[in-house]
Amino acid sequence: MPLQAVRPKILGFISEQVSAWLMALVVFLAGSTLTIIIAWATSDLYQQQERQRFQLLVNERFTRLQERFEDQEQRLASLQRFFVNSSDVSRDEFDGFAQPLLLRSRAYVWAPRVLRDQRVQFEQEVSRQRALPFRIRELNSLGELAPAVERDEYVPILYSQTHSLLGSPLGFDLLAQPLRRSTLQRAQASGKLAVSQPMQLVGVEPAYATGVLLVAPVVSLGGTEPYGFVMAVISMRQLMADGLPKPDRDNLVTQIVDTSDQQKRLLYESSNALANSDLVATRRLTLGDHVYALTLRPSLVFEKGSGFSLVSILAMGGLFSLLLSVLLYMLVSQRQRALKLVEQRTAQLRLREQELRGAHGQLRSVLNAATQVAIIATDLHGVINTFNAGAEQMLGFKAEHVIGRLTLESLHVAAELDARATSLSVALGRRIPPSQAMLVESPDNPQEAREWTLVREDGSQLTVNMLGTVLLDEHGLWVGHLAIYLDITEQKRxxxxxxxxxxxxxxxxxxxxxxxxxxxxxxxxxxxxxxxxxxxxxxxxxxxxxxxxxxxxxxxxxxxxxxxxxxxxxxxxxxxxxxxxxxxxxxxxxxxxxxxxxxxxxxxxxxxxxxxxxxxxxxxxxxxxxEELRALSITDALTGIHNRRYFQDRLKAEMVRLNRTSGALSVIMLDIDHFKRINDQYGHAVGDGVLQELCKRISQRLRRSDVFCRLGGEEFMVLCPNTDSTQAYSLAMALWQSLRSAPMESVGTVTASFGVASWRIDEGVDGLLLRADSAVYVAKQAGRDRVETVARERAPAGPRSGPD
Missing domain, CATH: 3.30.450.20 (PAS domain)
Known part of the structure; x- marks a missing residue:
């Protein structure tokens, strides 16, 4: 009876084919039910995680923007101190000081106060210095710069440092327009920084024209009234968007409104699309004497990045149940298929046997055709059983005089075999006989072609390269050796x-x-x-x-x-x-x-x-x-390491290198835990000593190529060129351990929170620093005294200390 006629029954009355369908149906229904339950539970969990993720992004964005506002105030304050401490500032001195300050600012301006009776003399003196005509000007009714009308006082732009392609409107009187005049008067009255209402900036590209003026009065030492003003021309588009994620990658939609603006005009609004979500967050940003309302909402990128879909879970669960059902059906019903497969494999083996016999004949023909290479095969005892035409031509022996009579050892110089056997015995730790020395692989260089000296039939010697290997039968058993020789006599000469x-x-x-x-x-x-x-x-x-x-x-x-x-x-x-x-x-x-x-x-x-x-x-x-002279300008005076300026220059240079070539780059940010408590308890002198000891310990652990800088206060940064995320995390753990491994004099153990970030393709400076700063923030929130990375780069968690 043929095998196909046998049809077994399940429980005596259900056929094998029907039982397969029944089992598949039961599994599919059970899987679908479980999928519905999981999808319902996952939906609730996802909504909670989405709110937490939005709040984390909002906090990160607010912190970054507030730092930018504070940075603009600090830069203008430094320019103000430069004028206060200098009796007279030339144009070259202004340019040399103001040019490095141009970060997210359109321009820096110096505008002196000029009285009515001083105007003519002032214009003549400036014209003489510039060797070009100079007039105090204002905007006329056509929006063009024209000579200013007579007034009791003028505040003309005298010096300007800008990146704008349109240049700077030198001579423009800032008192000619109400908004600018109001800002100057507030700065003069308070003696502090003042910010203008939203305005259209003069001498700025139209795309960046919406912005504000940040004004600081300059009062001479011992004086009471300012003799001029320094100003930062700030484009809100440049200040807010520069260095942040591109619109097609930004998770947040940002809006900024000046709370003092009665018209509530949008000072800045990002161009990315708003998501259909009820999530919204509002923060307050301060710049000078103004308060701005920052509104953040999720964008379409945030919505797409959530990656949750109830339909997809149901579809995947249903598909998985269906696949499992099909698999069970195939397993139950595969008996007849297995019998047919056995018959097919048997026919294929017979065909392979015929092909193998043909290939054996072809191999014999190839061996005889290789007349420039000697191919010699032996059995397990070293007796030669294959000696091709190339071997006959190279050594002078006839195949019939060699096969079954000579060994491979008899063709080699005995002294070489003895020396090789001795060295192999020492390297392998066991005795290697000379008869096998040419066939045993070196532990340092396996499969290496080695140089040997062979003896011809006439007694002359021949230098060859030999490659030896083992011969296995169809069952993988060792049946002999194969040696291939190539004459290298002329090549060696x-x-x-x-x-x-x-x-x-x-x-x-x-x-x-x-x-x-x-x-x-x-x-x-x-x-x-x-x-x-x-x-x-x-x-x-x-x-x-x-x-x-x-x-x-x-x-x-x-x-x-x-x-x-x-x-x-x-x-x-x-x-x-x-x-x-x-x-x-x-x-x-x-x-x-x-x-x-x-x-x-x-x-x-x-x-x-x-x-x-x-x-x-x-x-x-x-x-x-x-270089030593240059180092004086890029070194932190207290700790002796590099300062913020040098770090920014090096980071930009590394970014240029990565964009032009390729490679890796990582940064490690650290912030001393509770440093203010050390200063308050032990005094600032002890606090300075803590900073110096920390820099000493960290510097001892860094490579020559790493850049260790003090950003300010108790905040430090390590720039690690050619370092990927894994290497940077290992380095951060070593720095963390070196800091907390031994107490410091007077204050005991000092700890720090570390954040690690590695560069990604198409990422800017701000993006990299934002992720490092976010990692430090996570470390602080998690209890301090630890190393953290951003979510997608997080390495396995290291040791954790208890809460401070």
Whole structure:
């Protein structure tokens, strides 16, 4: 009876086919019911999580915007102190001080007070200094700048530092318009910072024209009345949106209204779409003497990022139940399918057997056709059972005189086998007989082709490269060995001649300071060092072999601020066939930042491209004095580490490098826990000592390439170039442990809250710092004295201390 005729019954009356359908239906109904219950419970949980997520985003956005407002006040206050402490400020001095302050501000302005009887003399003096006509001006009825009418007093713009493409309206009288006049009067009356009502800024691109003036009076030492005003021209669009997520990635819709504006005009409104949600949050921001209402609502990006859909849960649960039902049906009904599969596999095995016999004949033909390579196979005892035509030609033996008579050991020089067997026995810790020395792989370099000396039939010797491997049968059992030999006698002679030339060249280049090179740029923009002396390895800390394969690795060592200039000078030298000479910086893994001087002479290659002959040398000692002077301006006076200005410059430089090349970048932010309590309890002198001891401990744990800076107060930042999130988190844990591992004198154990963030593609400076600041905020909220990362980069939680 054939197998297909057997149809077993379930419970004596239900057929196998019907039982499969019944079981699948029961499983599908049970899974659907469970899916409905889970979807109902998940919906309630999701709504609560969505509210918590919105509040976290609101707090982060409010903190960031309040810091920006405070930063603008601090920058203008520093410019005010500059004028107060200087008896006379020239245009160059103003530009040199104000230019670094231009961050999210359209312009900084100095406007002196000029009385009616001083106007003519003032205009003549400024015209003489500028070598250009200068007049005090105001806007006429057509909106154009025209000479100002007679008034008792003027406040004209004299100095201006701006990034605006439209320039600055020098000479514009700020008392000519009511809004500006009101702001100046409030600043003069209070002696403090004053902010204007929302206005259209003059001399600013239309897209950034809506903004405010932040005004500070300048009073001479010992005086009572201001003799002028310094102002920050602030575009609300630039202040609010610069560095925040792009509209298509922003989770929040932001609106700002000046509470003192009776018309309640929108001073700023983000351009992203509003989500259909009842979530809303309102905060109060202060700038100068004004209070602004900040309203935050979820955007469509926030709504899409929620990722919850009741329909999707029901659909996935139903689909899973259906798939499980189908699987059970297939498992129950697979018996007949298995029998058919056995028949198919049997037919396939018979076909493979026929193909294997044909392949064996083809392999024999291939072995005999390989006349330039010796292919020799042996059994487990080393007796030769395959000796191809290439082996006959190379060694002079006939196959019939070798097969079954000679061993592989008899073809090798006995002294080489003994030496190799001794070294392998020491490396492997067991005795290796000489007869197997050529077949045992080295533990350091498995599958390596090794050089041997063979003995021909006439007694002469032949140098070959040998690659040996084991032979396995169809069951995976070890049945013998296979050895492949390649004659390298002539190749070895050529290598020896080249080695003599290379040794001579290395001796000559060893006495030359720096590195000597031959460098080519081919038509396909392929950069390659044809020759690089050992000095090149010392200059760039890159092996000369790597340089000869890919010269562009040198560009990765060059400082990001210099690499484009070096590229351009190389292209110009190739275009004009002119002498190349450049000084630039390199960032080395071991020696850090070094200054390099390079010179080379180009020549055009016949097939296209350019060849340079030249040298490079280290001139870091010549640059050290200049760097030491520069360090005075970028160092924190109390702790001796870098200050906020240097951190911002380095972070921008690293961002430029990442956008042009690739790599990783991480930042670690830390804030001392309860530092105000230390100052209040022990005094500021002890607090300063705590800051110095913390910097000492942290600095000892950092690499040469890391940048450790004090942002202000008890807040510090570590910039970690070429460091991914895992490495940065490990470093932060080490810094955290080094700080709390030993108490400090007088105050005991001092702890800090750490936040870690790593750069993401298309992310700006503010985005990276916002995530680091958010991680510190999370650490503070979680009890302080810990290391935290943002949600998508969070590493496994480290040790946690109890609440402070």
């Amino acid at each position: 050529a290598y020896e001649a080249l080695a003599v030339r290379d040794r001579l060249l290395k001796k000559l280049s060893a006495h030359v300071p720096g590195g000597i090179f031959q460098f080519t740029v081919e038509p396909q923009d392929n950069w390659r060092f044809i020759y690089a002396s050992d000095g090149m390895r010392d200059i760039y800390e890159i092996d000369t072999g790597v340089l000869q394969r890919d010269a562009k690795q040198v560009l990765e060592r060059i400082h990001p601020l210099d690499v484009e200039r070096v590229r351009a000078s190389i292209r110009l030298s190739a275009l004009q066939l002119s002498h190349w000479r450049e000084e630039y910086r390199v960032q080395l893994p071991q020696r850090g930042l070094r200054w390099i001087r390079g010179e080379a002479t180009p020549e055009e290659l016949p097939g296209g491209g350019t060849l340079w002959h030249g040298y490079v040398s280290d001139i870091s000692d010549l640059k050290r004095v200049e």
